[in-house]
Amino acid sequence: MRRHLDPEVACLAKEVRTEWKTFFEKHLDRPSIEVRSDPKTESFRKNAQKLLSEALELKMDHLLVENIERETFHLCSRLINGPYRRTVRALVFTLKHRAEIREQVKSGALPVGTFVQTHKK
Structure with missing residues (x-):
């Protein structure tokens, strides 16, 4: 979508990708959720x-x-x-x-x- 012919669509796709990448980089170091197991x-x-x-x-x-x-x-x-x-x-x-x-x-x-x-x- 970043290479879409419509410049507005391409610009929005770039923004979404940037936000997505930033989100995952920030949350990469978080520990995984622990679920209680059986006794x-x-x-x-x-x-x-x-x-x-x-x-x-x-x-x-x-x-x-x-x-x-x-x-x-x-x-x-x-x-x-x-x-x-x-x-x-x-x-x-x-x-x-x-x-x-x-x-x-x-x-x-x-x-x-x-x-x-x-x-x-």
Whole structure:
């Protein structure tokens, strides 16, 4: 439509595209909406948060713990399945036994997305 023969239509199409692009760039960094799951899934996710909090030596409601678990959950197609469980185990093991990685995650030097992606099973 930006190449329409009518200059008014072309101008309006350009404006719509500019507004659309600006809107998506502003909203790109917003977190996705969390929907409550069934009780069994919620229980598994809380347990995963507990294990991660112990490995990070942080409280269970700390934002970093929630972000790591949420990233893992989303990376595993929002399912509590074998890959989710194996990934959580790998993350917990790494955080417990590799102090340098634990400190990088806690300080923010190693982004949560990168950390989870490298340990996905």
